[in-house]
Amino acid sequence: MITEPQAIEQESMRIIQEAIDSSGGYSGSPENLPVIKRVIHATADFDFLHTLYFSDGAVSQARNALANHTPIITDTNMLMSGISKRYGVKIICHVSDQETHSQAQARNITRAVISIERSVQEYPSAIFAIGNSPTALIRLCELVRQGKASPALIVGVPVGFVNVIEAKNMLSELTNTPRIIAHGRKGGTTTACAIINAILYGM
Numbered sequence: 001m002i003t004e005p006q007a008i009e010q011e012s013m014r015i016i017q018e019a020i021d022s023s024g025g026y027s028g029s030p031e032n033l034p035v036i037k038r039v040i041h042a043t044a045d046f047d048f049l050h051t052l053y054f055s056d057g058a059v060s061q062a063r064n065a066l067a068n069h070t071p072i073i074t075d076t077n078m079l080m081s082g083i084s085k086r087y088g089v090k091i092i093c094h095v096s097d098q099e100t101h102s103q104a105q106a107r108n109i110t111r112a113v114i115s116i117e118r119s120v121q122e123y124p125s126a127i128f129a130i131g132n133s134p135t136a137l138i139r140l141c142e143l144v145r146q147g148k149a150s151p152a153l154i155v156g157v158p159v160g161f162v163n164v165i166e167a168k169n170m171l172s173e174l175t176n177t178p179r180i181i182a183h184g185r186k187g188g189t190t191t192a193c194a195i196i197n198a199i200l201y202g203m
Contacts, residue, residue: 130193
């Protein structure tokens with residue numbers, strides 16, 4: 001029985017790579033595969049081998065942005081907590097701020113939307129990671145279309161049934177924006193966290 005943490009992870013990655021190879025391998029950019037493997041490792045879901053979409057150069061562009069101290073904006077505190085702190089990257093989430101609560105109640109919209117709006121005002125060119133809230137992703141896409149945001153990367157992987165497909169389709173249409181998308185209904189905070197951490201681990 002393997003009990004040492006690093007050995008467990010290494011064996012997990014070996015099993016994942018073996019399964020990918022036996023299914024025909026991965027034909028996309030080599031820089032994407034470690035990200036996909038990290039997501040599969042976090043979720044035990046091999047569907048992500050086929051459903052994770054990467055715009056050209058998205059991973060390398062994100063790493064360049066992070067090397068230049070670009071902050072990461074998240075849609076939940078859970079995602080913010082799960083991102084590795086080893087690299088000194090600034091990670092921001094306004095979803096629980098009192099100002100966010102007040103504006104959300106006054107406008108009768110989700111706190112995630114207000115959180116994204118406030119973050120765009122502060123850091124329009126940040127990396128945005130959205131794993132939970134499709135309304136946040138929709139609002140971010142609207143702000144990009146309006147020229148109010150120019151993200152270094154959007155990780156758009158919200159999970160669920162309402163507005164999820166629509167939000168991801170909107171992100172797909174932002175052809176000038178670096179983006180990583182989990183097509184379909186799957187995704188979630190765990191998926192977003194795995195993507196961001198895989199990008200960080202490769203720096």
